Each structure stands twice: as C-alpha cells, then as structure tokens.
Amino acid sequence: MESQAAEGQPVPGHASIKTRRWSISLVWIVPIVAVLVGVSLVVHNILQQGPTIILNFKTGEGLIANKTEVKYRNVVIGHVSDVELSDDQKSVNATVKLVKQAESFTREDSKFWVVRPRIGAGGVSGFDTLLSGAFVGADAGRADARAKTFIGLEAPLPLTFGEPGKHFMLHTQDLGSLEIGSPVYFRKIPVGQVVAYTLDSEGKGVDIQVFVKAPNDVHVTENTRFWNVSGIAIDVGANGFAFKTESLSALLVGGITFRAPDYSPNDQPAAENRSFELFDNQQTALAPPNGKAQFLSLRFNQALRGLKVDAPVEFQGLDIGKVVAINLDYDEKAHSFPINVGIVIYPQRLGQAHIKMLKALNYNPDDEQAVNRLMGSFVENGLRAQARSGNLLTGQLYIALDFFPKAEKVAFDPNARPMRIPTVPASLEQLQEQFQAVIEKINKLPIERIANNLDDNLTELRKSLKQVNSTTLPSVQNTLQEMSKTLQSASSTLAEGSPQREQLSGTLDELGRASRSLRELSDYLTRHPESLVRGRPKGAPAQDLQPSSSH
Amino acid sequence: MNTAPEARDLNLCLCHSCGNACDMTDHPHECERCGAPLHARKANSLTRTWAYLLASMVFYIPANLLPVMNTSMLGSDSESTIIGGVLEFWEHGAWDIALIIFIASIAVPGIKFVALSLLLITVQRGSLWARKERSKLYRFVELIGYWSMLDVIVVALVAALVKFQALGDIEPRQGILFFGLVVVFTMLSAMSFDPRLIWENRKSEEVMDGVASR
Numbered sequence: 001m002e003s004q005a006a007e008g009q010p011v012p013g014h015a016s017i018k019t020r021r022w023s024i025s026l027v028w029i030v031p032i033v034a035v036l037v038g039v040s041l042v043v044h045n046i047l048q049q050g051p052t053i054i055l056n057f058k059t060g061e062g063l064i065a066n067k068t069e070v071k072y073r074n075v076v077i078g079h080v081s082d083v084e085l086s087d088d089q090k091s092v093n094a095t096v097k098l099v100k101q102a103e104s105f106t107r108e109d110s111k112f113w114v115v116r117p118r119i120g121a122g123g124v125s126g127f128d129t130l131l132s133g134a135f136v137g138a139d140a141g142r143a144d145a146r147a148k149t150f151i152g153l154e155a156p157l158p159l160t161f162g163e164p165g166k167h168f169m170l171h172t173q174d175l176g177s178l179e180i181g182s183p184v185y186f187r188k189i190p191v192g193q194v195v196a197y198t199l200d201s202e203g204k205g206v207d208i209q210v211f212v213k214a215p216n217d218v219h220v221t222e223n224t225r226f227w228n229v230s231g232i233a234i235d236v237g238a239n240g241f242a243f244k245t246e247s248l249s250a251l252l253v254g255g256i257t258f259r260a261p262d263y264s265p266n267d268q269p270a271a272e273n274r275s276f277e278l279f280d281n282q283q284t285a286l287a288p289p290n291g292k293a294q295f296l297s298l299r300f301n302q303a304l305r306g307l308k309v310d311a312p313v314e315f316q317g318l319d320i321g322k323v324v325a326i327n328l329d330y331d332e333k334a335h336s337f338p339i340n341v342g343i344v345i346y347p348q349r350l351g352q353a354h355i356k357m358l359k360a361l362n363y364n365p366d367d368e369q370a371v372n373r374l375m376g377s378f379v380e381n382g383l384r385a386q387a388r389s390g391n392l393l394t395g396q397l398y399i400a401l402d403f404f405p406k407a408e409k410v411a412f413d414p415n416a417r418p419m420r421i422p423t424v425p426a427s428l429e430q431l432q433e434q435f436q437a438v439i440e441k442i443n444k445l446p447i448e449r450i451a452n453n454l455d456d457n458l459t460e461l462r463k464s465l466k467q468v469n470s471t472t473l474p475s476v477q478n479t480l481q482e483m484s485k486t487l488q489s490a491s492s493t494l495a496e497g498s499p500q501r502e503q504l505s506g507t508l509d510e511l512g513r514a515s516r517s518l519r520e521l522s523d524y525l526t527r528h529p530e531s532l533v534r535g536r537p538k539g540a541p542a543q544d545l546q547p548s549s550s551h
Numbered sequence: 552m553n554t555a556p557e558a559r560d561l562n563l564c565l566c567h568s569c570g571n572a573c574d575m576t577d578h579p580h581e582c583e584r585c586g587a588p589l590h591a592r593k594a595n596s597l598t599r600t601w602a603y604l605l606a607s608m609v610f611y612i613p614a615n616l617l618p619v620m621n622t623s624m625l626g627s628d629s630e631s632t633i634i635g636g637v638l639e640f641w642e643h644g645a646w647d648i649a650l651i652i653f654i655a656s657i658a659v660p661g662i663k664f665v666a667l668s669l670l671l672i673t674v675q676r677g678s679l680w681a682r683k684e685r686s687k688l689y690r691f692v693e694l695i696g697y698w699s700m701l702d703v704i705v706v707a708l709v710a711a712l713v714k715f716q717a718l719g720d721i722e723p724r725q726g727i728l729f730f731g732l733v734v735v736f737t738m739l740s741a742m743s744f745d746p747r748l749i750w751e752n753r754k755s756e757e758v759m760d761g762v763a764s765r
Contacts, residue, residue: 027595027602030736034609041613067629 050078050098053105055112055136057152060092062116062134070096070112070136077102077138094152096136106148109141113153155180164214165192168270170226170256172278175206177230177254184210185229185257191216194256208278210256223264226278227285230254261286291348294321294371295418298341298385298399299329302425307387307397313343315401321345323399342418343385343399372414375421379412381405384424397426564589592745597671599743604667607736610729611660617726620706624719632726633657633702655701656730663699663737666692667744674748682749689746696741699734703727 062068063083070078078098086093096112098105115137136152175197184192192212200207212220256278260267270276279285304326313321325342347354361374375383382405390398401421410422425433493500525532558565564575568587573579575589582589618630631639633656640649666688673685706727713721 027599031602031605031609034606034732034736038609038613041617069628 048100050100050102051106052081053096053098053147054149055094055096055152056086056149057092057094057114058154060094062114063092063094063136064133068094068133068135070098070102070138071115072102072105072138072140077105080136094136102138102140104140105138106146107141108143108145108147110147110150111139111141111153112150113137113155163211165212166214166217166220166270166272167195167209167211168220168226169273169275170208170210170278171200171275172206172208172228175208176228178208178228178256179254182230182254182256184212185255186212186216186219186259188257189216191219208256218269219260220258220270220274221260221264221267222270222274223260223267224258224270224276225261225285226256226258226276227282228254228278228280229257229282257282259286287349290346293344293346295324296343296345296385297416297418297420298343298423299420300339300341300387300423301336302339302387304339304341304387304397306389306395307341307399311396311398312390313345313399313401315345315350318350320347320349320401341387341399345401372419375419376412376414378403379410379422382407383421385421386424387426389426559591564591567593592747593743596743596745596748597675600667600671600740603736603740603743604664604671607660607733607740608664610732610736611664614726614729614733615657617729618724619702619726619730620710621722621724622719623721630724633730652702655698659695659699660733660737663692663696663741667737667740670744670749674751677751685749686746689741689744689749692741696734696738699737700731703731703734 057063060083063080065080065083068080068083069076070080076099078096080094081097082095084093084095085091104110113136114134116134178194178197180194180196182194183190184194192210194208195211196209198207199205210226258276307323307326309323309326311323312319313323321344323341324344325340327340327342329338329340330336331338350357382403383401384404384407386400386402386404387397388400390396404424407422407424412422413420492498495501528537531537558572559575562575563572565572566582566585566587566589569582569585571582571584573582573584573589575591580588615633618632619636621628621630623629633652637649637653637657640646640652670685670689670692673680706723709721710723713719
C-alpha cells in the first residue's frame with residue numbers, strides 16, 4: 001500500500017526507505033543476541049575448561065564416566081570423563097577433566113583417591129557415597145613441577161597439605177590396631193591423627209608418624225608421654241571391674257592419647273618431628289622413666305608352668321621389671337633340666353630407694369663392676385629370686401626378688417654376664433614337695449602284703465567257723481537237751497504231794513521243834529547258869545523252863 | 552496460476568484484527584471498524600521469520616548440549632540433557648516415554664526449522680511448487696507449535712513438585728531456559744510468517760520487497 005505510494009514519488013520515498021531499512025533490521029538483533037549468548041557460553045566453557053589429567057587406579061570400582069566427581073573439601077573440582085583399562089590391563093585409567101580453578105591439582109605431588117563408604121579412622125566416613133556412588137578425593141601438592149598422570153591412592157589421605165600443626169614420630173613394638181587416620185586424643189578430645197607408619201630399619205619396631213593439629217600441638221611437650229588407647233581396658237581391682245575406652249571410634253580403629261605427667265616443670269613444647277615412645281597403656285606411660293635396664297639371669301630347678309615372658313618381676317612387692325626369656329637348659333652333671341629365666345629390671349623404678357642407695361653406697365650406676373659388687377653383697381645378704389604364684393586360679397607365676405636371710409649360702413660369680421641371682425624354691429613349691437613326700441610314704445606302705453595276710457586270716461576264720469558249725473554245735477544241743485531233762489526230773493521231784501516233799505516238810509517241822517527246845521534250853525541257862533554244874537534244881541518250876549519270851 | 556483475484560486487485564485490505572475488509576482507496580492506516588493498523592501482508596514477514604528462526608536455531612544448540620535439569624536422589628546428583636534423558640529412558644526399556652520426549656523436544660523443533668526454512672526459501676524464490684502442500688505444512692507447523700513447550704512444562708512441574716530435601720530434589724538447569732527460548736522463537740517465527748505469501752505470484756516480488764521495506 002505505502003510501497004505503491006513510494007513508487008509514485010521516487011525521490012523522497014527512497015530517503016524514507018533508507019532510514020526505515022535501518023530500523024527494520026532491528027529484528028536481526030534477536031538472532032545476533034542469540035549468537036552472542038551462544039558464543040559467550042562457548043567462551044565461558046573454554047575459559048572454565050581446566051587441565052585434563054589421567055588417574056591410575058587399581059580398580060575402577062565406583063568410577064563412572066561423566067558422573068563420578070572429583071572433590072576437594074567436598075567441593076567439585078572436576079569430573080571423570082572416561083574410564084578405561086590401562087594398556088597392560090593391570091589397572092584402570094580414569095581421565096579427569098578438572099575445572100579451571102583446580103589447576104593447582106596438576107602439581108606433581110598431588111594425591112587422588114577414590115572415596116567409598118568405609119568404617120575407618122574417625123568413624124564411618126563416606127557414608128553419603130553409599131547412595132551417591134563413589135567420588136574421587138583430591139589433595140593439591142606443593143611441588144612446582146606439573147604432571148599429567150597420577151597414581152591413585154587406595155586409601156584416602158588423612159590430611160590435607162598445609163594444615164597447620166606438627167608431626168611427631170612414635171616408636172613402639174607393634175602397630176596394634178592403629179591404622180592411618182586413627183585419632184590422636186588429648187584429654188579425650190581428638191586433636192590429630194596417625195598419618196603414616198613404617199617398620200623401623202631393623203624391623204624390630206614400628207615408627208608411627210602422627211600429626212597434631214594446631215593449636216593443640218603446643219600441648220605436646222618434651223615430657224609428654226604417648227600411649228595406645230585402642231580397644232577396651234578392663235581393670236580388675238579391689239573396686240570391682242572397670243571398663244575404659246577412649247571413644248567408640250577408638251574401640252573400632254584404635255587411637256593414641258598423650259599427656260605430660262602432672263609434675264613436669266620447665267616443660268617446653270616439643271619440636272616438629274620429635275621422637276617419642278608409644279606406651280601400651282597409661283600406667284606404663286605415666287610411670288617414672290625406667291632408666292637403665294639391668295639384665296639378670298635366674299636358674300630354676302623346678303617346673304615353671306604359668307611363667308610367661310612379660311611376667312612382672314617384683315622386689316618387695318614393687319614392680320621393677322619383667323621376664324624377657326624362658327629357656328630350658330640341660331645340666332650334664334645332675335642330668336636335670338633346669339630352666340634359665342632371663343629378667344630385666346629397672347633399678348630406677350625403685351625411686352627414692354634407688355637414689356638413697358646411690359648416695360649411701362656411693363656408686364656410679366654406669367660402672368658395671370660397682371653394680372656387680374653391689375649385687376654380690378645383696379646376694380651375700382640373702383637376695384634370692386623365687387617364682388611365686390600371682391594368681392591361684394590361673395596359676396600365673398611372677399618372679400619375686402626378696403631377701404631370705406636363712407637361705408643357703410651360694411657363691412656369687414661376679415664375672416658372669418648377665419649376672420646370676422640364685423633362686424629358692426617357691427613357697428607353694430615347698431608345700432607341694434611336702435605333700436609329695438607324704439604321698440610317697442603312703443605309696444611305700446606294703447598294702448599288698450597286708451591285704452594278703454588279711455586274706456589268709458579270713459580264710460582261717462572261715463575254716464574254724466565251719467568246724468564250730470559241724471562239730472561243736474550238735475554237742476551243745478545234746479547237752480542242752482540233757483539239761484532240760486534234769487530240770488524236768490527236778491521239778492517232778494519237788495511237785496506237791498510227792499513223798500519226798502512230805503518227808504521234807506516233816507523233817508522241817510522236826511527241825512523247828514528242835515530249834516525251839518534249843519532256845520528254851522538257852523534261856524534257862526541264861527537265868528540259871530549254875531545249872532550247868534549243879535543240874536536242874538528240884539524246886540524249879542516247870543515254867544522256868546519256858547523261854548524268857550513267855551514271861 | 553491463481554485465477555482468483557487478490558484483495559489488492561480489488562483495492563481491499565483485510566483487517567488482521569476484526570477481519571473487516573477495508574477499502575484502501577484513500578490509504579487508511581487503521582481499520583475503520585476496530586482501529587487496528589492495516590497491512591496487506593504481515594509486516595516485515597520474511598525478515599522477522601528469518602531472524603526468529605535463526606535465533607531459535609542458535610539457541611537450539613545450547614538447549615541440547617546443556618543439562619535441562621538436575622536430579623538429586625538420596626544424595627546422588629545427576630544432570631541430564633534432553634538427549635541424555637531420552638537415551639536413559641530408552642535404555643531402561645521405556646521406549647514409549649523416550650519416543651514422546653524425543654518427538655516433543657528434538658523432532659518437533661527440528662521439523663519446524665526444516666519446514667519454516669523450506670517455506671521461507673520457496674517464498675523468497677517465488678516458487679510455485681506445491682503451494683497447497685506448503686500451506687498445509689504451515690498450518691501443521693502452527694499446530695505443533697503449541698506442543699513444543701511440553702518439555703518446559705514437565706521440567707517446571709517436576710522441579711516444583713519434587714522438593715524432598717535430601718530424599719530427592721529436582722532443579723531446572725540452564726538448558727531448559729534455552730529450550731524455552733527455542734520454542735518461543737520458533738513460535739514467533741511461525742507467527743511472523745505470512746502464509747499468503749505462498750500464494751503470491753512471481754510478479755509480486757517487488758510488492759513483497761515493498762512489504763519487507765515497511
């Protein structure tokens with residue numbers, strides 16, 4: 001319509017068209033903006049594109065291309081873009097695209113590891129990876145050189161680089177249940193962790209490297225003692241049972257705790273990488289220092305069932321050392337098997353006594369001869385070793401050093417190395433011996449002979465009894481029968497109405513009369529004793545002849 | 552070819568707004584009935600269509616390359632692009648859903664690009680080829696235009712509904728914005744196109760230019 005008009009008026013129409021052409025093309029802003037947005041996206045993407053590195057893992061477990069992320073302090077710094085077997089097919093190469101800011105993670109000593117759920121040091125970690133899948137943990141190194149390929153670690157790195165704090169070396173006999181990442185406690189607060197462990201050069205112990213984070217690292221002082229708090233400590237004491245554990249995680253993964261003894265004057269914070277000894281428990285850790293060890297040899301002529309290496313050595317009830325060796329020996333002369341027990345004692349554990357002894361005897365503990373002389377004098381005074389039963393139930397033995405003034409004198413060899421302390425049999429042993437002797441005596445009784453004799457006697461007895469049964473008893477029966485006959489006849493003789501009985505009663509009457517007349521006579525004679533000479537007077541009345549009772 | 556007389560030949564112009572056939576003899580600028588501006592053809596149709604089409608084509612690239620949403624289920628984060636989602640559904644055996652997403656999100660914009668480009672080029676060249684079919688094609692493009700927003704709506708719905716904190720969370724990502732722009736611009740492009748241009752004869756090229764110059 002208007003174009004038609006423009007056709008009609010060429011010149012001004014042209015001008016107006018020109019200006020309009022510019023305004024019309026405004027719609028082209030839309031695609032231009034679109035292109036700009038697209039280009040900006042691309043540019044942004046290119047700028048964001050960080051370095052690409054290759055991680056070498058033993059296994060591709062949990063690694064998914066385009067999904068598995070690389071995280072540092074739980075921030076995504078890249079993702080795995082490809083997972084494939086290495087050329088030798090012994091490991092897995094994961095290609096990782098890092099973001100721009102993560103450029104420092106290409107430093108040569110950067111560390112990468114796969115985070116999977118694990119029950120490990122410091123509790124259960126990586127729990128979220130149970131659901132989300134594993135991710136790659138990373139820690140930037142500090143080296144200036146850059147690398148493209150890295151060897152992935154199998155276990156997470158417990159520490160991040162540049163964390164303020166101090167490393168310390170602990171030396172111990174064995175690792176126990178500690179592992180990398182096991183916590184280090186100070187007054188039950190986790191302040192650090194185990195970062196590395198190695199066997200020492202001789203393979204006779206373990207060097208454990210721990211890291212204590214700042215600011216708590218100042219609590220590690222020169223006097224500090226470290227001890228192991230892994231597992232549960234069960235205390236059986238006069239107060240009953242006591243279970244002690246530092247924390248639940250220490251129960252599972254072990255732990256180390258440290259403390260300086262309560263009285264530690266002039267304590268200075270320990271320097272980086274200072275070495276400490278790692279003790280087994282708090283008691284030994286906080287015990288006074290052992291000082292110089294003294295090896296002694298004991299020789300027992302008795303079975304030492306229940307004596308074990310590490311059994312305590314006590315002096316007057318005080319723990320001053322331990323058993324380090326138990327060996328069977330053969331004595332050619334006696335054809336016996338004595339037992340050699342090696343013990344180590346720490347004289348410094350005697351504490352005040354040791355100090356006083358040093359002063360009084362004025363000897364230098366480093367002078368071996370002097371120590372020998374001292375020991376010799378002790379043995380002279382009756383110092384003896386004895387294996388005693390520490391626990392009647394379990395039969396555990398310990399070595400007791402004590403003075404037995406009544407002990408037999410034994411020659412002390414001052415040149416023997418290690419020094420030999422004579423022994424005395426254990427008290428329980430003595431009791432046992434006496435008991436044994438009694439048993440032996442009982443054993444020696446001629447029980448068999450006695451039994452044989454007894455048997456013979458019994459046979460004889462049986463024979464006699466048989467005889468009695470067969471011969472004596474019938475005759476006894478006869479006798480009894482005869483006796484009963486006799487008695488029968490006797491009874492018939494005495495029966496009422498029998499002539500014998502009549503006679504007997506007549507006789508008895510006569511006898512009564514006779515006795516009466518005899519009494520009259522005696523009465524008369526009492527009154528007229530003269531009649532014995534003169535005879536009876538003529539005039540005497542007849543009643544005078546009557547017994548006196550009749551008067 | 553077209554024997555029917557054009558409105559222009561009768562000096563008439565159809566109002567886009569109320570459909571009133573206005574008499575153009577005294578060059579009115581507005582519809583005498585409803586007051587809407589009068590144009591014989593959609594203003595600047597080809598240029599605008601091209602511009603919007605190109606813009607949507609440009610946005611189509613990031614729309615497909617960038618993730619459209621971020622699904623975090625129980626701590627596992629996953630960002631999915633449109634094609635990634637389609638493949639995922641396909642691999643999990645849900646081929647029907649995969650097909651729907653593929654058609655709605657990838658095929659439809661693609662068809663629109665091809666169809667609109669075809670229409671624009673043929674119109675610019677004044678081609679007389681298959682004009683009826685091209686008209687049908689245009690109507691088809693307009694029809695499917697409504698459904699292109701399916702993806703955007705799905706993402707918007709899901710992102711609004713799935714908010715279970717740690718259990719599950721879905722968030723839209725950049726890609727869906729570009730996808731939405733693609734849809735918007737293809738629709739604008741389709742709207743800017745004047746199907747009547749299909750029916751214009753070769754001789755009316757100048758007229759078309761005139762329209763473009765407006």
